[in-house]
Amino acid sequence: MFDNALGAEFRRFENRDYEGKPARVVVATRTYATDPADLWNALTSRERIPLWFLPIEGELKLGGRYQLIGNAGGMITRCDPPQALDLTWEFGGGTSWVTVRLAPDGEGTLLTLEHIVQASEVDQHWAQFGPGAVGVGWDLAFLGLGRHLESGGAAVDRDAAQAWMGSETGKAYMRTSANAWADAHIAAGENPETARGMAHRTIAAYTGTTPPES
Numbered sequence: 591m592f593d594n595a596l597g598a599e600f601r602r603f604e605n606r607d608y609e610g611k612p613a614r615v616v617v618a619t620r621t622y623a624t625d626p627a628d629l630w631n632a633l634t635s636r637e638r639i640p641l642w643f644l645p646i647e648g649e650l651k652l653g654g655r656y657q658l659i660g661n662a663g664g665m666i667t668r669c670d671p672p673q674a675l676d677l678t679w680e681f682g683g684g685t686s687w688v689t690v691r692l693a694p695d696g697e698g699t700l701l702t703l704e705h706i707v708q709a710s711e712v713d714q715h716w717a718q719f720g721p722g723a724v725g726v727g728w729d730l731a732f733l734g735l736g737r738h739l740e741s742g743g744a745a746v747d748r749d750a751a752q753a754w755m756g757s758e759t760g761k762a763y764m765r766t767s768a769n770a771w772a773d774a775h776i777a778a779g780e781n782p783e784t785a786r787g788m789a790h791r792t793i794a795a796y797t798g799t800t801p802p803e804s
Contacts, residue, residue: 601774603721608687612709616721616771618728619702624739626692629699630672632738633690641745642738643731679705703728719795720780720788725771726764726796730755733763761797768792 602617622629632638639646648656650666656677657663664678664685675690686707693700705724709716715723734746754760772789776782793799 601725601770603771603774603778603780605778608706608708614707614709614716614721616705616707616725616728617702618705618725618732619700620732620736621695621698621700622736622739623698626672626694626699629692629701629739632735632743634669634671634675638738638743641743642734701732718788719792720772720785721775722768722771722789722792723795725774726767726792729767730764761799764796765793768796 600619604615604617606613606615608615624632632642634650636646636650643658644661645659646656647659648654648663650656652666652669655663655665662679662681664680666675666677668674668676668689673692677688679686679688684707686705689704689706691702693702705728707716707724734751737746738744755764768789769786771792772785775785775788
């Protein structure tokens with residue numbers, strides 16, 4: 591059920607300024623075989639978000655605050671259906687930003703997600719894990735979204751998903767994802783040895799294994 595290719599078809603890493611401060615930006619894209627209205631609904635509907643992602647509470651409207659149960663919360667700062675959604679991503683005492691853009695792509699819809707973190711907020715965490723820390727998480731979320739859409743809107747089986755994540759196949763998926771984010775990091779100019787070390791530690795965190803000594 592969960593053995594197909596990676597959720598994000600393209601990855602990019604950028605260093606840029608955001609709100610006047612240096613920021614690190616993880617960019618992930620994927621094309622889904624549905625129209626923008628349906629994909630927008632899957633991404634923003636109170637009823638559909640828990641079917642592929644996490645239970646959610648709050649006011650899901652412009653200016654409203656949301657809370658993903660057991661994960662991040664924040665404020666919705668832009669909501670232009672069916673093409674643009676911006677929100678703050680508040681987790682573990684820090685704030686980052688997520689933007690989502692949808693655009694027609696042939697008979698499907700191109701989703702582009704940016705997760706923006708100001709450098710001063712995550713220097714220690716970044717030095718340990720690099721872009722894979724959030725990148726692998728979004729790959730997994732994209733995979734769930736894809737399964738939801740491919741099934742005609744059915745809920746992802748959480749027990750099956752949990753079992754898959756603990757399986758060798760699931761762990762291989764997460765290793766491949768982390769290494770792909772390392773490739774994107776290297777393409778942006780990071781030292782390959784540094785990027786691979788970050789990926790190894792990310793893999794260990796997601797799979798519950800021991801990272802190799804650096």
